[in-house]
Amino acid sequence: MRLYHRLYEQLEGSPLAIWLDTLATTVDSAFxxxxxxxxxxxxxxxxxxxxxxxxxxxxxxxxxxxxAADLDAATAAKVEQQLRILHPxxxxxxxVFGIDIDTEWRSDWKWARLQPHISPLKGRYVLDVGCGNxxxxxxxxxxxxxxxxxxxxxxxxVMQYQALQQYMPQVPVYLLPLGVEQLPQKLSGFxxxxxxxxxxxxxxxxxHLYQLRALLRPGGELVLETLVVDGGVDTVLVPxxxxxxxxxxxxxxxxxxxxxxxxxxxxxxxRLVNEAATSLEEQRTTQWMTFDSLPxxxxxxxxxxxxxxxxxxxxxxxxxxxx
Numbered sequence: 389m390r391l392y393h394r395l396y397e398q399l400e401g402s403p404l405a406i407w408l409d410t411l412a413t414t415v416d417s418a419f420x421x422x423x424x425x426x427x428x429x430x431x432x433x434x435x436x437x438x439x440x441x442x443x444x445x446x447x448x449x450x451x452x453x454x455x456a457a458d459l460d461a462a463t464a465a466k467v468e469q470q471l472r473i474l475h476p477x478x479x480x481x482x483x484v485f486g487i488d489i490d491t492e493w494r495s496d497w498k499w500a501r502l503q504p505h506i507s508p509l510k511g512r513y514v515l516d517v518g519c520g521n522x523x524x525x526x527x528x529x530x531x532x533x534x535x536x537x538x539x540x541x542x543x544x545x546v547m548q549y550q551a552l553q554q555y556m557p558q559v560p561v562y563l564l565p566l567g568v569e570q571l572p573q574k575l576s577g578f579x580x581x582x583x584x585x586x587x588x589x590x591x592x593x594x595x596h597l598y599q600l601r602a603l604l605r606p607g608g609e610l611v612l613e614t615l616v617v618d619g620g621v622d623t624v625l626v627p628x629x630x631x632x633x634x635x636x637x638x639x640x641x642x643x644x645x646x647x648x649x650x651x652x653x654x655x656x657x658x659r660l661v662n663e664a665a666t667s668l669e670e671q672r673t674t675q676w677m678t679f680d681s682l683p684x685x686x687x688x689x690x691x692x693x694x695x696x697x698x699x700x701x702x703x704x705x706x707x708x709x710x711x
Contacts, residue, residue, distance in 0.1 A: 395562040403577035418565040429547040432473035446530030449496035456486025476677040479520040492677035495523045505661035509533040512579035518586035521548035522563045538563040574602045584613035597653040604710045616704040632685035632694045643704045655708035662705040
């Protein structure tokens, strides 16, 4: 696809060049499988007016594209109408020509918690696994990463990325409709790898950690953010049904257990840099994500518990290196 031609060019001669043997075919196949609403979403993206933004800011809380003064009222209404077709917007926030996309997650808060603890991204090749619509990928580009590749198989998120990318095509951020299992084994070329909000969705978290390790160069850095529970090195919550109304939550370890998992998988210099309960202000329903959110997932009489009676969501950020 033309959208990714610059990515393919940038991979030539890079530590990731081996990926070019299969990447284009894999991406094309993902779009061919598509989604029942893909034509609608693509039409919304294609209908966005072609405008050159007066400014781009990837370093603030809200990823900002242009200013309200860049558009007349009719054009602004057209932009907002098309962006709303891409509902629900989960990761953000974004401000597009003065239009505030108030996403379900205040993803900027997560970024603020982890950014001071990671290696500088300037000049690095970065992979964001389970990147959603790419909010954190744009923030990584704001830190002057040489290349940021986000992967997420959810086609709506890819279309949200495309809607934003057309206004900043020069920024080296590419979101691919792929899962981590579709990447070549032992690609071993990324300097920094982010896996945020993914581990607890994996049936085999140890295999996931090995997959991530194989994608990093020797000495590369893993930034892992996931649900955790209180407890010691042997504490792992295994929900028998749903967790916070989610069907696909398999294992939630304590931070100490997760550190042990990482060590067993060959990571070193493992450090817990943040651990915090998810607040009702950080994840909530908005006009841009009108479905149930965290307030609906918790026991109304005891916010320390989920509706299933399990410990309420707490998230940890762990940084580690490949041996």
